[in-house]
Amino acid sequence: MVEMLSYDFMQRSLWAAALVGAICSVIGVFVVLRGLAFVGAGTAHAAFAGVTLAYLVGLPPFPLAILFGLATVWVTGVMEEKGQMKLDVSIGILYTATMALAILFIGLMKQYNAEVYGYLFGSVLSVTPEELWGIALLSLLVLGAILLFSKELFFIAFDQEMAEASGVPARGMFYLLLTLIALTVVVSLKIVGAILVFAMILIPASTAYQLTHSLRQMTAYSVLFGVFCATSGVMLSYVWDLPSGPAIVLLATTLFFTSVFLSPKRLRRVVPS
Amino acid sequence: MGNPIIRFSHATFGFPGVIALKDITLEIAEGEFIGIIGPNGSGKTTLCKAVLGLMRPLEGSLQIFDCACEELRCHHRARIGYLPQKGRLDQNFPITVLEAVMMGRYGVLGLFRRPAKQDQEIALQALTNVGMQDHRDSALGHLSSGQQQRVLIARALAQQPQVLLLDEPTTGIDITTQHSVLDLVRRLHRDLGLTVLLVTHDINMIRSQVDRLVLLKTRLFAAGAPEAVLKLDILQQVYGKDLVITEKDLIIVEDYHHHR
Incomplete structure (x- = not known):
């Protein structure tokens, strides 16, 4: 254990995992309660398309991932707001379209690029000091915004129309939430990968919900589970030489099913009038 | 009664191609208790959304607190306590009674301000006003329908509103609880001096409670004292053959009961 923690790359990995575990699990609370589960999945694939384009044209991956992620969530939000189509339909279309773009960009690359696949499957053990600073900065931004607007975000998760009727700028808060989801996905891409990042958003919050x-x-429970699963998953992946993303997600999944089994909601009782 | 605080002037509301309310002219004075009735699809919920500033008139104008509804800001909305139709509440949403009532303070506080001790005291007072003070730490989803309605009324009261807008507060709850919720609203109107707008299908239950009835069927069909609005010829024009009036003067609207 001590030996493991003495390596610089392990220290960076654990810090990155803890940050990603924290922001994914906090934003996950709003995603679960507001019923935006599919938005997370769609955004992850859109951000991955941004990463592939960045590698294709030789740009840094973070800005393009953010751009693709934000464009996807905002278009989705506008479509839902205007009532043109249901959220799951619009995100489903954008989800597959951006994935198609990602495959197209990979196909256009002249040679195999292992780093691109690192963003698809996650590679926390290869996080560089620069990437860790980027993750820390974006995490701070996301957590700060959530802290600042937590009461409004909770209210729109409870009932957006009631929030708006009560004098909360609900529409603006909905777009802020979508923006924070996109940023969280981008921050987490390198750690757990585009395929599994959605699980990190959904599972700790769903575990806490039970x-x-x-x-x-x-x-509070969601953050606890998120940080625990992310850091423990990294340690397990080091000790047993496992891929880090799946180790984190499978640990979180185990915790989720345990919580379903132990959930006090199974003992729900109605108080008489 | 006090000064008019809500003024519809030839106001028409709807969506492209669909008119939900047409040419409404109506004044609601401070301190009034108004019942809004009408058949399904008559525009009752549209009227609520208009008062909340969530819909703008396609024609005519609507003034709320001396402010055109187009210019209604968040702090104006916070002066209207709103109880939405039942059935929208997610029974599994993880929220305690006090957390739900505290949400009533969020619009009043505005952005960046955290609820203080004083806000919690206001929320607790609102819970006391509806007789739910002993359930502050209970899960909202564990309460009975009547208790949940009381908590949501407390949430609206926590805004310290001037107007209380209740959309079908007695639908889907048993008859005893219906009476207790209505008694509560009547008491809040009297004790806190609130202006109350109550949307309902249940004409019999509110006819003796309200100062005025507003009868809608896309247009404003009638408005006035209950005895002036609840006349056989007026009701027949609005409800048609769905209307039955019993020997004991009870008004039964078949259309409504068949649709429930």
Whole structure:
């Protein structure tokens, strides 16, 4: 254990995993409660398309990943708001279209690029100091925004129309939430990969959802599970030489099914009038 | 009654190609208790959304608190406590009673301000006003329908509103609880001096409670004291053959009951 922690790359990996575990699990609370699960999946693939384009044209991957992610969530938001089509339909179309773009960009590359596949499957153990700073900066931005607007974000997750009727700028908050989802996905791409990042957003929050009837407790439990699974998954992947993304996600999944089994909601009782 | 605080002037509301409410002219004074009735699709919920500033008139104008509804800002909306139709609430949403009531303070506080001790005291007072103070730490989804309605009324009261807007507050709850919710609304109107707009299908239950009834069927069909609105010829024009009036003067609208 001590030997493992003495390596620089392990220290960076654990810090990166802890940050990603924290932001994914916090934003996951709003994703689960507001019913935006599919948006996370769609955004991950859109951001991956941005990464592939960046490698194709020789640009840094983060800005293009952010651009693709933001464009996807905002177009999705506008489509839902205008009532043109249901959220799952619009995100489904953008999800597959951006994945097609990603495959196209990979096909246009002259040679095999292992780094691109690192963003698809996750490679936390290869996080560079520069990438860690990028992750830390974006994490700070996401967590700061959530902290600043937590009461409004909780209200729109509870009932967006009621929030708007009560004087909360609900529409603006909805777009802020979509933006934060996109940023979270981009931050997490390198750590768990485009395929599994969605699990990191969904599973810790869903695990916490099983265990409490309070918003505050759900958020606290979600962060606890997210950070625990991310850092423990990295350690397991080092010790047993496993791919890090799947190790993190499978650990989180185990915790989720345990929480379903132990959930006090299974013992739900109605208080008489 | 006090000064008019909501003024519809030849206001028409709807969506492209669909008119939900046409040419409405109506004034609601401070401190009034108004019942809004009408058959399914008559525009009752549209009227609620208009008062909340969530819909703008296609024609005519709507003034709320001396402010054109197009210019209605968040702090104006916070002066209207709103209870939406039942059935929208996710029973599994992880929220305690106090957390739900505290949400009533969020619009009043505005962005960047955190709820303080004083806000919690206001929320607790609102819970006391609806008789739910002993359930502050209960899960909202674990309460009965009547108790949930009380908590959501407390959430609206926590805004310290001037106007209380209730959309079908007694639908889907048993008859005893219906009476208790209506008694509560009546008491809040009297004790807190609130202007109350209550949308309902249940004419019999509110006819003795309200100051005025507003009868809608896309247009404003009638408005006035209950005895002036609930006349056989007026009701027959609105409800047609779906209307039955019993020997004990009870009004039964078949259309509504068949649709439930």
